[in-house]
Amino acid sequence: xxxxxxxxxxxxxxxxxxxxxxxxxxxxxxxxxxxxxxxxxxxxxxxxxxxxxxxxxxxxxxxxxxxxxxxxxxxxxxxxxxxxxxxxxxxxxxxxxxxxxxxxxxxxxxxxxxxxxxxxxxxxxxxxxxxxxxxxxxxxxxxxxxxxxxxxxxxxxxxxxxxxxxxxxxxxxxxxxxxxxxxxxxxxxxxxxxxxxxxxxxxxxxxxxxxxxxxxxxxxxxxxxxxxxxxxxxxxxxxxxxxxxxxxxxxxxxxxxxxxxxxxxxxxxxxxxxxxxxxxxxxxxxxxxxxxxxxxxxxxxxxxxxxxxxxxxxxxxxxxxxxxxxxxxxxxxxxxxxxxxxxxxxxxxxxxxxxxxxxxxxxxxxxxxxxxxx
Numbered sequence: 001x002x003x004x005x006x007x008x009x010x011x012x013x014x015x016x017x018x019x020x021x022x023x024x025x026x027x028x029x030x031x032x033x034x035x036x037x038x039x040x041x042x043x044x045x046x047x048x049x050x051x052x053x054x055x056x057x058x059x060x061x062x063x064x065x066x067x068x069x070x071x072x073x074x075x076x077x078x079x080x081x082x083x084x085x086x087x088x089x090x091x092x093x094x095x096x097x098x099x100x101x102x103x104x105x106x107x108x109x110x111x112x113x114x115x116x117x118x119x120x121x122x123x124x125x126x127x128x129x130x131x132x133x134x135x136x137x138x139x140x141x142x143x144x145x146x147x148x149x150x151x152x153x154x155x156x157x158x159x160x161x162x163x164x165x166x167x168x169x170x171x172x173x174x175x176x177x178x179x180x181x182x183x184x185x186x187x188x189x190x191x192x193x194x195x196x197x198x199x200x201x202x203x204x205x206x207x208x209x210x211x212x213x214x215x216x217x218x219x220x221x222x223x224x225x226x227x228x229x230x231x232x233x234x235x236x237x238x239x240x241x242x243x244x245x246x247x248x249x250x251x252x253x254x255x256x257x258x259x260x261x262x263x264x265x266x267x268x269x270x271x272x273x274x275x276x277x278x279x280x281x282x283x284x285x286x287x288x289x290x291x292x293x294x295x296x297x298x299x300x301x302x303x304x305x306x307x308x309x310x311x312x313x314x315x316x317x318x319x320x321x322x323x324x325x326x327x328x329x330x331x332x333x334x335x336x337x338x339x340x341x342x343x344x345x346x347x348x349x350x351x352x353x354x355x356x357x358x359x360x361x362x363x364x365x366x367x368x369x370x371x372x373x374x
Contacts, residue, residue, distance in 0.1 A: 114212045114224055120302060121268045127249040128346075131304045135349040138341075142352035147173045149358055177351075184350055188276040189294040189303065190283035191215075200233070204290065215271070215292060223266035229259040236324040239331075243310035244269050246318070247342050275305050304344035307356035308335055313342045336361045 120128070149155065151173040159169035168176075193201045202221055216224070218240075222233060234257025235241040241258045244250045250269055253260045260266040273294060274284035283291030306313070314321050315329045317337035322329040340360050345353035 112224065113210050114214075114216050114220065115263055117214060117220075117267045119214075121264070123251045123268045124270070124302075128301060128304065130249055131344055132346050132349070134343060135304075135345045135352070138343055138352035139345055139349035140351070142355040143177075146351050146355045146358075147177060149355070150176045180354055181350065183277050184275060184305070184354075185299070185347060186296075187279075188283070189273045189296065189298060190276050191271055191273045191292045191294065192282075192284045192286075192288040193290055193292070194288040201288070202292075215294070217267070217269060217271045219260055219266040219269045220263075223260055223263060229255065229257075231257045231259075233257075234259040236321065236327040239311050239314035239321065239328050242314045242318065242321045246321075247306060247310050247313070247344065248304060272310075273303075299347040304346060305350060305353055306342050306344045307340065307353045308342065308360045310342065313340070317342075 156169055163169065171179075193203070200222055201218055202216055206216070206221070222229065232238060233240075234253075234255075237257075241252070245252055245258075248270060252258055253265050255261040255265075260268075271294075272287075274287075276283060282289075283293070285291075309332065312332050312335050315331040316335040317340055321327055336359065338359055339356075341352070341356050343352065343356075345351075
């Protein structure tokens, strides 16, 4: 575990190669200065008995033969010191090479290319057609109750408290509803991920090195990058199958624990994206530090928006799922289940989604922290 790392410092073992490299360079620099001195000796500048007369020495270079003779003599007389010097030089050179290799960035294996896929599989098209048809009915039925909520005293009091200068508190309910619809229609579609190699989602390395014409979804990444699908990814340990099949109407997988057994099955599910109505700069950071923003053109035929996070609904409100052994429940922020209907909506038919978001005590966060006097 260790102390938390704030990104401004490195662990000591990560600095070790750099330390070894610096020490080796310092040793070599010392040797470079000292070794040339072996090529020079003090020679008397005048004749006479050097033992009885003062001598003024002059540094004169020796020939190669003289240097080798003096080195052999010195080596015979100082075997221990010579061995130590040789060991130090050898250690310095080896340490330098090891440190350079150790401090070099680790080579990353380039991910395998993802196979091509159709824009939408048959099962996805079928599921979207059913969602769109039901969404039109549910949205139309929810509009009157949503207008009453927008005209209610609690919301009006909140709007007067937060945004009185703008005059929004006096807007008619229809105008407020139009603002919410516009906010949903123009919100970014964001998918957040960690940005490092994590087997259950896309990574920066995959996006950098694998040229694909699409953004791989979670199940595609799992199936493509692992030899064995993990049971904890399947039903019921993970709530993804329950949400994708129960809320969005996608077909079950064919493997044990409801896991995919083929690339086609892995490509038949969905992307998890957040509708960024709050205009958060980082998208949905609780799911990762990197945000991919999808084109709004997907609204035309490929976006189904639920009133709350589909995983939150499974873990707090879906009693039949939570009753299963090893099911994941009570995850994330609490949700007021009550009359909550998780049925998704599509562009132009989102009133029931907004209404059920209110029932989950999450609606109008667009104004929750707003202040028109800031």
